[in-house]
Amino acid sequence: MRLTILGGGGFRVPLVYQALLGDRGEGRITSVVLYDTDRGRLGAIGAVLRQQAAKYSDAPAVTETTDLDEALRGADFVFSAIRVGGLEGRTVDERVALDLGVLGQETVGAGGIAYALRTLPVAVGIAQRIAELAPEAWVINFTNPAGMVTEAMIPYLGDRVIGICDSPSGLGRRAALALGLDASTVFYDYAGLNHLGWLRGLQSGGVDxxxxxxxxxxxxxxxxxxxxxxxxxxRSLGSIPNEYLHYYYFARETLAAVQAVEQTRGTFLLEQQSAFYAETARRPDDALELWQKTRAERESTYMVESRAVADAGERDERDMSAGGYEQVALSLMRAIAHNERASLILNVRNRGTLRHLDDDAVVEVPCTVDANGARPVTVSQFTDHQAGLVCAVKAVERSTIEAATTGSRAAAVRAFAWHPLIDSVTAAHQLLDGYADRLPELAPFRR
Structure with a gap:
């Protein structure tokens, strides 16, 4: 079995490879192709993977390429984990918004829209190449904003593209463990959009x-x-929100906290990862050790502003060691490749699951997965509050997709103006102009 990772020079790729090394099942992945446009980053991550594999006599073979078509040919699975514009782009996403008094988080609000506007055309182009060169491959989309990118790829790949995120399963696991339940046996009644969902039930032994x-x-x-x-x-909500809903429920406090720090999350990661790649180039024999040290620092500072607002303290060590999106991806691959029935929370077409959204809307819900792919299962319906927020953000997503695929400035302004965290049409115009001035990919949206 051959796995191609698009964005193969990305910092989190070793997490995926480590999960593959731990898979001892029959028919496992035996070949991994790393594709990236940055040969230096590709070489650094390749060095990390080779050192990870050193203790295994049968580790999946790793090859590196900057040729997309070469990477796609013969792939059984394609992981899409690209970051268009790099972390430099993320710092602009954050700063332009903050300078206008708006939250610039990379997937929520203005920052997420800017990120999508430059990412969606590239993702669509990749989908078209996959359809041409590897039509039987299953595509697992990690690229953020995950739900929006998945929805934009579906017209070319159909249900063979599935979006994943580890936030819902992590939430469900934490809630189950808080009650002393075996997390692997609990059904999580969870629904929403990517980074915008709620846990509404914990079914164990037929009891919520x-x-x-x-x-x-x-x-x-x-x-x-x-x-x-x-x-x-x-208790007031009667449900447990995905952690990203903190940006909505405590918008003022979170914005103030982000504005108060010396550097944004994107700037922190840019400096941290630039140092990692530079040091790895100088000390390739220490690549794995350098990566592990950098990763530990990255994980411990995740959503630090939101935790500061809530006085939530340090991240739970169990969260950082339990495995994230790489384990979701491995479970998804095994279920499809070996017809091993699994239950996973995924980003797929709605198909009547949630009555407030149409069938083609990509939603994040529990799915049954086997050799035929992922099918959403029955969950409880949204409350009025949940439906209102989800429908508003889905309208933003679709206007963003329209803008990215047609070049329509009007659609882009609508996307910004309609977002619940942006309170002004004037601000929407200013945001788009600010991004168009500083991001080359968005220059066509200039007035």
Whole structure:
């Protein structure tokens, strides 16, 4: 089995390879192709992977290429994990928004729209090449904003493209463990869009245990989301939101916290990862050690502003060691390749699952996965509050896709203006102009 990773020079690629090294099942991945447009980053990550493989006699073979067509031919699975504009682009996404008094997080609000506007044309082009060169391949989309990118690729790849994120499964696992449940046996009634969903039920032994969790102040306050949102607010909601909803529920406080720090998250990561790649070029024999040290620092500072607002303290060590999106991806691959039935929360077409959205809207819901792909299962319907927020953001997503694929400035302005975290049409114009002035990919949107 051959796996191609697009964005193969990305910092998190070794997490995927480590998961593959731990897979001892029959028919596992035996060949990994790393594709990237940056040969220096590609070489650094290749060095990390070779050192990861040193203890394994049967590690998947790794090859590196800057030729997209070469990378795609013969692929059984394609992981799309690209970052158009790099971390330099992310710093612009954040700074332009913050200078206008708007949150610039990379997938939420103005920053997410700017990121999508430059990413979607590239993602669509990749989808077209996959359809041409590897039509039987299954595409697993890691590229953010994951739901929006997946929806834009579907016209070319159909249901063979599936978006993934580890946030919902991580939330479900933490909630189950807070009640002492075996997380692997619990059904998570979760629904929404990528980075915009709620856990509405914890089904264990035919009983919904979520009410019990919401009633238990000690258990509820013992994990990340309980500390992040507060026990009282979670009880008021009657559900547990994805951690990214902190940007909506505590928008003023989070914006103030981000504005108060000396550097944005994007600037921190740019400096940190630039140092990693430069040091790895000088000390290739220490590539794995350098990567591990950098990763530990990266993970410990994740969503640090939101945790500071909530006085949530340090991240739980169990969250950082339990495995993230790479484990979701491995489970998804095995289920498809070997017809091993699995239940995973994924980004797929709605197909009537949530009545407030049309069938083709990409949603993030529990799915049954086997050799035929992923099919959404029945979940509870949205409350009015949840439906209102999801429908508003879905309209933003679709206007962003329209703008990115047609070049329409009007559609781009609508996307910014309609977003719940942007409160002004004037600000929408200013945001688009600011991004168009500083991001070469968005120059066509200039007035």
């Amino acid at each position: 245990r979520l009410p019990e969790l919401l009633a238990d102040s000690t258990a509820l306050g013992a994990f990340e989301e309980g500390r992040l949102f507060g026990v009282e607010w979670l």
